[in-house]
Amino acid sequence: MHNNWYAIASYEQGAGPRAALVLDEQLYDAAALGAEANPLLLGSQHVITQWEQQRAAVDALARRLHAERAAGRARPLTPGSYKLLVPYQPGRIFGAASNYYEHAAEMGTQLIARSESAPYCFMKAESSVIATEEDVVKPATTHKLDWEVELGVIIGRSCRHVSVEQAHEVIAGYTVFNDISARDLNRRSDYPFTHDWFRGKSFDTFGPMGPWVVPAQCIAEPQKLRMRLAVNDELMQNDTAEGMIFNIAEQIAYLSSMLTLRPGDLIATGTPTGVGMGQGRFLQPGDVMTASIEQIGTLRNRVVAAAL
Known part of the structure; x- marks a missing residue:
């Protein structure tokens, strides 16, 4: 698998949809990645449908998350504490x-x-x-x-x-x-x-x-x-x-x-x-x-x- 593999997910814990990045099938909440240049705070739908404009920022977040996790500073969501949603709603x-x-x-x-x-x-x-x-x-x-x-x-x-x-x-x-x-x-x-x-x-x-x-x-x-x-x-x-x-x-x-x-x-x-x-x-x-x-x-x- 690609060394810098990541995925974009949408999930909820009872308070509406939230976006997350995924590393090794573990979800990391978008808000925990910081607010600066973080398009995921607007949701996965926004990111996918504005991909050309948002890709660089999302890639940068993913690289930062890889580094934070390697340093032991990133905490994934607890398995079983969330429900995965459709990652985004296709237009067609x-x-x-x-x-x-x-x-x-x-x-x-x-x-x-x-x-x-x-x-x-x-x-x-x-x-x-x-x-x-x-x-x-x-x-x-x-x-x-x-x-x-x-x-x-x-x-x-x-x-x-x-x-x-x-x-x-x-x-x-x-x-x-x-x-x-x-x-x-x-x-x-x-x-x-x-x-x-x-x-x-x-x-x-x-x-x-x-x-x-x-x-x-x-x-x-x-x-x-x-x-x-x-x-x-x-x-x-x-x-x-x-x-x-x-x-x-x-x-x-x-x-x-x-x-x-x-x-x-x-x-x-x-x-x-x-x-x-x-x-x-x-x-x-x-x-x-x-x-x-x-x-x-x-x-x-x-x-x-x-x-x-």
Whole structure:
């Protein structure tokens, strides 16, 4: 892991959201880092959506925290004394469909040659986002609720027509995303348009995200990150982001060719093989999903039935 690794988190202890820096999965409250040139005092939402303006100050705080901790002067929050919140609220969520060859195969998706294709992107409601340890609510209308661990890429500056070569320059950071999907609601028979991914993926609670945001400069090779997801401690997905058909930079270039990407936009870059649909196995109330990406962190979310 990067020697100066850190993450940005949001948490609460009963008196509203507070920002923190994370070192080795320990939280350090923003206020304890001092008030001078400390944008975290305005919250993690402010920092992420103003990343281009705030990055240098946050990096300086992180370096100071590393030094203070090495000298034994920094005190982390006591585990169990706080609740992690969503690290920030994305402005828009863009999803990449069938973006791993093996996942496309397990779903029975027939792909044409990559050279003749382009990323297939959809939008997922930003209101679907929940934090780690929050419950995913299974709607009564679905019998095929599924999991998808994905590398979340967060845009850090307003940009349009970004080249593949320059794409990594517009990334603020990375997070873990679980693209919960109601497979039987992704399809329609009452319209001539057979796919409805917005409906199948946009229910409230269908977007576990977090546990924090790791700045892009802290991860040297994001395409090599290993992604895992377990259900009830049984490993289902285990692959690296190298399996993507269209890599992170290509997805950013494609999206920015159509619209202006904004700070805080989130790209869910696709999921590897091992989803429930490929096994005919789906989530039930009481199941617990644990989604993790190396160098970032772990999400844990339980499934509950919708209230009648």
